[in-house]
Amino acid sequence: MQIESEQSGGALLLRVMEPRIDAAGAIGFKEAVRAATARPGSPVILDLSRVEFLDSSGLGALVAVLKLLGRERPLELAGLTAPVARVLRLTRMDSIFTLHANLPGTPALPQTG
């Protein structure tokens, strides 16, 4: 799965470039985030504005990444589309993650991470 990363202030912004995080893509997503978070930066902000579909496997992958990063490096979600926000709300995971209504700052030119 393609993820672009960018350091923005102290934070690490990860932009998910695929439209779906589902059962077929969950493992690839976890691996791509793990690789991208080798770069420093905290919190880690996931830009999900291009993601139009998240299923329970994708949600499980988000939780796995949250746990992987640990308490010192919070995972925050930004740019939720309506279907993604709905899945988080239905599973009450919207209270687990810090959610940003808007994407932080003005993105610079994307870099491949």
Place this chain on the structure above:
Amino acid sequence: MVEGTTHSAAHLHCPESGERRCLTLTLPGSDAETRKVIRQLRQMLMARNLAEDTVHTTELVLAEVLNNIVEHAYAAGPGPIRLTVSQHPGWLDICVQDQGQPLPEELLQGSPLPEPEHHTQDLPEGGFGWHLIRSLTQDLHYRRTAGQNLLSFRIALDSRRVASGLETKPRQ
């Protein structure tokens, strides 16, 4: 099936001959195949001018049901899945059949969602799927018969009837 029938055997909304159908397909159970079918289904439902909420609900529920079959019923190896969707005034009847391992029935009853105050490291990475299925469907029924799993449910076409998680404004 006749709406309003109360006999328990009639609770499964699986197709009988002559029933109006909008889709019947058989697919080999795999994650990649599931994704392909779900995308086709989405396009088909969009073409029927169903509300975006309804399309997303159907897409999500079927993704969960099919993924569950691939991962559990067919854990030992892939097998066929038969999916039938029939449109009625006000709802969709959906029936999914497979020949894999029986479904543990407690999954239909449900387990509580994790409490938000739980320590992050204790959060489960799975178990959300059946919660989503139960939250977004009506008339969910399961039967094991002749070596087959039959799961049927309804999805309301009027998005205002969909339970919690409803998007704010129903589209016409």
